[in-house]
Amino acid sequence: MSYLLKRIAFYVFTAWAAVTINFLIPRAIPGDPVQALITRSRGQMTSEAVQSLYVLFGLDKDASLVEQYFTYLGQLLRGDLGLSFTYFPSPVSQVIGDGLPWTLGLVGITTVLGFLIGTALGTGIGWRRGSWADALIPVTTFVSSIPYFWLGLIAIALLTGPDSFFPASGAYDGGLVPNPDPQFIGSVLRHGILPAFTILISSMAGWILSMRNMMVTVSSEDYVTVAHAKGLSDRRVMVGYAARNALLPNVSGFALSLGFIVGGTLLVEIVFSYPGLGLQLFQAVGAKDYPLMQGVFLIITLSVLLANFLADVAYLALDPRTRREG
């Protein structure tokens, strides 16, 4: 259990670091973004909303930095991330709340699936080393070097069009209202297929390569030779002895590269105009919508930390050596 507690402490620390970065960076913004917003809102903003933005961006010149910091933390704890410039006058928390389910659904599912499928394929290629499957490696290397968003562009160019089954943008047909009926769900699935495949193909490639290398390395471990010497079936040796051990570094690699993968997958949302956090971040960048940018950064970071923690728990379940049995 001490292992888990240590990890939790680490994630809390990292979350705090992310919040603090979020607090410090806007204080470096030259000029007064809040003033710009107030001008744009033409007096529709309540004085409370203005005050909240001032806290977020450190323009409350009367307060010391420490005071500002604590006011800021208090505001965050209440879930107040300020007002979005682009979706004015919606609060950032509401905007993100709209986008988060789409991102979780698309990016969450495909990232995990990509890892699982890639690992399975890498297991087979690594085990049958020297067979025809090795010819896949150069292809996979090439695919893994392609940025996610470019693959999405190609998919749109080749597979979408006026007569195509695949829509080029959005998460569901414009005329539908989000509710759980078959028509809506069907539309969501149809819109999700291309972005999902784009993410799957690009993220899989990396896992194939790393799992293949781990399989090759583990295959020459003594315990695998012992398993062969025991006359176990090829399948049992491959799965129970080689892959089971090769999986461990791959899982910790998954946890560590989540932050990187998520960055790439957000771009796919932009290409497909998929209404998740990635698209919101893109719009925020274009409109210099700092509150939304920061809110998205914070939420993505917290989600990645949570996912990381789950990967840690998985690792704990997979490797008995990290467990303390007493």
Place this chain on the structure above:
Amino acid sequence: MTDAVLEIRGLNVDYGLGDEAVHAVRDVDLTLHRGEVLGLAGESGSGKSTLAYGLTRLLPPPGVIAGGEVLYHPDGGAPVDVLRMTLPELRKFRWAETAIVFQGAMNSLNPVHRISSQLTDVIKAHDPRSTPASRLARAREMLRLVGISADRLDSYPHQLSGGMRQRVMIGMALALEPKVVIMDEPTTALDVVVQRQILRQLVELRERLGFSVVFITHDLSLLVEFSDRIAIMYGGRIVEEATSADLYRDPLHPYSHGLLNSFPALRGPKRELTGIPGSPPDLRAMPPGCAFHPRCPHAMERCGVEVPVLGIPGDVRSGHDAGANEPAPADRTVACWLHPVHDDGL
């Protein structure tokens, strides 16, 4: 003791193919008799482990078996050639007839599975109709046999000491009651006290269960003590084979002599430790003639030209300490020009 259980004939093992092939084991003939402990000794790189991995076909790439036969004699059945088996036949043969205990006590057990599952999966693989309960009972029995309490079944390898892990491996090796157990430096990584305990236990178990052992080590004095016969390897060939008593009393090959003087004897009169000058030959650039001649204190001109043949020496009389004058026994062979073969005409 005359009944053969494993016969190796003309075994050649290479690393790599074609012109790049390194010949790690050359023309080895060796017979393991029922119930005996056959020691296989030599420096590292002499080919002793390659021989063991080769005859079980467990050598990883780029190892290949270039030729030869490994005949296994089942109880009352016709001999089968391990090298001609198909993969399914080989899988069935492994562990049930020939089990192996490997060098690394640390790495031989799968770190992510419990001891129980590693003991039972091999039983299940060879007897799919056994019940989980019977397999578990057998696993418990095997642990008891090697002196480990049954509650260790639920442990993971990292929770056991090195000595315990090696005992588990020995217990696992005996789980299917094989006729042959090959041990590749099974105690090298352990401290001397644990080493003695395990070896004593092994001798006991062999007496009880009657399997044969091929025991591979670089520590010749260890072999002298508890093996019946010893084969010495150098540069991929067997250079001398004799009963332990004969070999200890009167090593014929200068290499055996040097090897014997490289380790302190555990019992008996003290010898002066001299060791062997020089280092083992590079397998890719073997010296011509006898591979040992560059290091040999008694090298003659002939040694650098002709490879000596392994055979019964013509000049040795058995038990010459006692003054007897019998010819050397048939199980005493050497490959050295100092002791030309009996019917060589010299």
Place this chain on the structure above:
Amino acid sequence: MTVVPSTAAATPAATPVKRRRLRFVANRKASIGLAVLGFFALLAIIGPWIAPYDPSGRSSDLLQGPSTAHWFGTTHLGQDIFSQVVVGTRSVMVVGFIAGLVATILSILVGVTSGYLAGAGSEMLSALSNVFLVLPALPLMIIITSTLPETSTLTIALVIGLTSWAWGARVLRAQTLSLRGRDYVEAARATGEKTWRIILFEILPNLTAVIASGFVGTVIFAVTLEITLAFIGVGAGGDWNWGTVLYWAQSQQALAQGAWWWFVPAGLAIALLGTALSLVNFGIDEFVSPRLRGGGKTNVKTADGRTVRMRVGFTPVLGNAEGREGS
């Protein structure tokens, strides 16, 4: 460890350094990768001189497909895309190299220090690199760069370099920790050798391959990040790079207009550069861990003319014993 299988076949560890270096260049993957990398480096240097047109210069050939005059076609403003890609190479290579260099230096400082020194300071450095490792890089870069008053190729390179050292530091720390316990390091410490001398002469030389592979990995990361940032419109203002080409292609609806030539060349260039860098890294990996090496032929012919694949656990039998291999 089983001594026999590797020592007899592979070259012993005592091989002279010079011969090992040559072997790295002789590695097919690494040499292909280095050749492609050399090509892009050359392009980065001479690009602006060999580009047939001014990449920003407009012409009357609006949105033309590839032709002899415009190899990669033109944009909606009549700009030559070939020139944009060629000129853009410099910015990509510069960012990759500078960011890689900055991140590698930082990762050596943090990784080796936290690996060699024990105690609270070491733990803190390690926690710091873990924090940087799990923070999602792209959103972090976006909020940093959009805050900067001015961004040039150089500032982008520096920001990427300053935020992406964590992976290298983590790997180096682990390696240093294992090196620290080695006999020769212990011996150097016992004889009273100064700490900086031990790190410089005993530890660092043994980390060369890890450092090199970390550098190449960071270059891949930096190039991808720069292009991604440019694609979403954050980044170097006036400079052309492959991401800017894609940004304009996307914002001018190149897809909807069927102008595939607008985004295909830049994308292929990214993939080619990424593949080249990965190949160099595979070369390093195989150099460091011989198990991954292909080892030449994997299929062997037996005496009776059949072909058998070499595999772990079932040594093939050649020669007189005509072993029949099932399955």
